[in-house]
Amino acid sequence: MPQRRHLFRSTTASLVLLAAALGVLSVMPSRRRKIRVAPRRLAASLAFATLFFAGAAFSAGAGNTVAQLLEPGDESALMAPESATTSTDEDPAADSEAGRRVGGPTDDAEEAPASEEAPASEAPPAEQPDQPAEATPAASADDSASEPDSDANAWQPAVAAPTSSDDTHASAASKDGTLLARTKPSKWAIRQNAFRRSAPPVLAPRPLMSGELKDTDPEVDEPGVSATVWLHRKLPDPTPPARRLKPSFAGQLARTSARAKVDWALVLGVLRASGQRGSAPASPATLRTLSNKLAKLGARRNPWSAVLALEGQTAFADRAIALQRYNRAVGLRSLVKGLEWAKPSISKRILSDKRISMYPGGRVDIQAGRVNIRTLVLIAYLAEAHGQVSVSCLISGHRLYSRPGVISAHIYGLAADISVLGGLSILGNSQPGGMTEAAVRNVLLLPAELQPRQVISLLGMGGPSFPMGNHDDHIHVGY
Numbered sequence: 001m002p003q004r005r006h007l008f009r010s011t012t013a014s015l016v017l018l019a020a021a022l023g024v025l026s027v028m029p030s031r032r033r034k035i036r037v038a039p040r041r042l043a044a045s046l047a048f049a050t051l052f053f054a055g056a057a058f059s060a061g062a063g064n065t066v067a068q069l070l071e072p073g074d075e076s077a078l079m080a081p082e083s084a085t086t087s088t089d090e091d092p093a094a095d096s097e098a099g100r101r102v103g104g105p106t107d108d109a110e111e112a113p114a115s116e117e118a119p120a121s122e123a124p125p126a127e128q129p130d131q132p133a134e135a136t137p138a139a140s141a142d143d144s145a146s147e148p149d150s151d152a153n154a155w156q157p158a159v160a161a162p163t164s165s166d167d168t169h170a171s172a173a174s175k176d177g178t179l180l181a182r183t184k185p186s187k188w189a190i191r192q193n194a195f196r197r198s199a200p201p202v203l204a205p206r207p208l209m210s211g212e213l214k215d216t217d218p219e220v221d222e223p224g225v226s227a228t229v230w231l232h233r234k235l236p237d238p239t240p241p242a243r244r245l246k247p248s249f250a251g252q253l254a255r256t257s258a259r260a261k262v263d264w265a266l267v268l269g270v271l272r273a274s275g276q277r278g279s280a281p282a283s284p285a286t287l288r289t290l291s292n293k294l295a296k297l298g299a300r301r302n303p304w305s306a307v308l309a310l311e312g313q314t315a316f317a318d319r320a321i322a323l324q325r326y327n328r329a330v331g332l333r334s335l336v337k338g339l340e341w342a343k344p345s346i347s348k349r350i351l352s353d354k355r356i357s358m359y360p361g362g363r364v365d366i367q368a369g370r371v372n373i374r375t376l377v378l379i380a381y382l383a384e385a386h387g388q389v390s391v392s393c394l395i396s397g398h399r400l401y402s403r404p405g406v407i408s409a410h411i412y413g414l415a416a417d418i419s420v421l422g423g424l425s426i427l428g429n430s431q432p433g434g435m436t437e438a439a440v441r442n443v444l445l446l447p448a449e450l451q452p453r454q455v456i457s458l459l460g461m462g463g464p465s466f467p468m469g470n471h472d473d474h475i476h477v478g479y
Contacts, residue, residue: 235372235374235414235479237338237339237340237373238339238373238374238449238450239334239335239338239339239449240338241338242279243277243279243449244279244335244336244337244338245279245280245332245335245336246279246280246336247336248280249279249280249281249282250332250333250335250336252284252287253267253268253287253332254332256284256287256288256291257287257291259291260288260291260292260294260295261295261300262291262294262295262299262300263299263303263324263328264327264332265323265324265325265327265328266294266299266303266307266320266321266324267287267290267291267294268281268323268324268327268335269319269320269321269322269323269324269326269327270290270294270307270310270320271290272320272323272447273316273319273320273323274316293310294306294307294310297309297310303321303324304317304318304321307320307321318441318445319445322385322442322445322446323445323447325381325384325385325442326377326381326384326446326447326450328384329377329380329381329383329384330342330346330377330380331345331346334346339373339377340373342373343369343373343376344369346373346376346377346380347366347367347369347371347376349380350366350376350379350380351363351366351367353380353383355383355387355388355389356379356380356383356388356389356390356391357388357389357390357391357420358390358391358394359391359392359393359397361394361395361396361397362391362393362394362395362396364396365394365395365396365413366394370395370413371394371395371413372412372413372414372479374414374450374452374479375394375413375414375415375416375477375479377450378416378443378446378450378452378477379391379416381442381446381450382418382421382439382442382443385439385442386421386422386435386438386439386442387422387423388420388421388422388423389418389420389421390418390419390420390421391416391417391418391419392417392418392419392474393410393416393417393474394410394413394415394416394417395410395411395413398410398411409454409478409479410478414478414479415454415476415477415478415479416476416477417474417475417476418439418474418475418477419473419474421435421436421439422435425473426457426472426473426474426475427472427473430457430458430459430472432459436457436458436459436475437459437461439475440455440457440459440461440465440475441461443455443465443475443477444461444462444463444464444465451464452464452477452478452479453478453479454466454476454477454478455475455476455477456468456471456475456476456478457471457474457475457476458471458472
């Protein structure tokens, strides 16, 4: 028995020590085992990575192709493949009908050579990108109306234009239809077909019919433009009482200039050109001094040279001579009582003046009193300046509108067209330094109360004068 107890005690102690060792080993951190990658797993990972990058590259290439097809210059390239993928039913007869519509091979054309090139209608030439692409049969209104709406989701035959002999054999339909390849359309193609059905058809420009042509008024018919109302009011006397001469000064001027044997109009023109604007621009002593100087300088022979010698300025001499002609055209009594008062006498003088030529309608306008006094003074002034004047248009014979919405100044008697001056026609004499330039300059030298608003010819000399191409045969002067 004692031996057995010793054996039990030794066994128990061994078990305790083993359990303690196992407990210590379980508490101690175990070392990390190295993960070994199996060759099969590595090959599968590489395969999946290759497929992922291949799909990404394919998506990028397809996106670039779609972006190029959607550019404005590639509309013709976009129409060709879409027209080649017109949807049909599963019936072979319908397939042949669709082939006729898109220009693909049919049963009647199976004997055509495989290397035959695609028709020009399927592949538009690339060297004409600016021309609009013509509507293909697949995109026409008749075809879209006859096809059902479910055709966009149907399987479609691939009948794109072949580029080589191999592609031709692969895409050509045989008699039994075994070689007819069928591809399912993409979502992008379905959307493009739906957009093409909803978009308006491309219409070729057509000429307007004769019944569609009509005259339009830009100030009335154009959208977003308001009509302009042009109001005309009667113009007052161009010589109000403040600009008229006093009767006493007018008498003194006439007597003093007559004693010095100088034209009274020249003496008054020199006073006005020097800036004397009052109703009595000079005293009797000043009148005598000025008249005597002009007489000594030879004003009777050459008034312009006398005034130039008096002041020494050509611009002053031109202004003084122009005012002299104006004073003589209207008369001294008109400057005292006003131009409106002198209108009947000026009209009679113009009609009886042999230096003034006028068409019959213009003479009737003057006799009826419809011509404004400013226009009458202009005609008389040009006769004094050039020795002869021909009036081609006053009121009669002129159209109502000078441009759409604007009534011409001729209708109110406020304009005149001059065709001949000094025996020379305006036509062919509009060169710089010629007769037309001299006439326009004389008109611009009129006094401020007789300055026109428009002096139209082929020459523009500043102020109210400007050129227009349709005024090569006359000078238009309007107030």
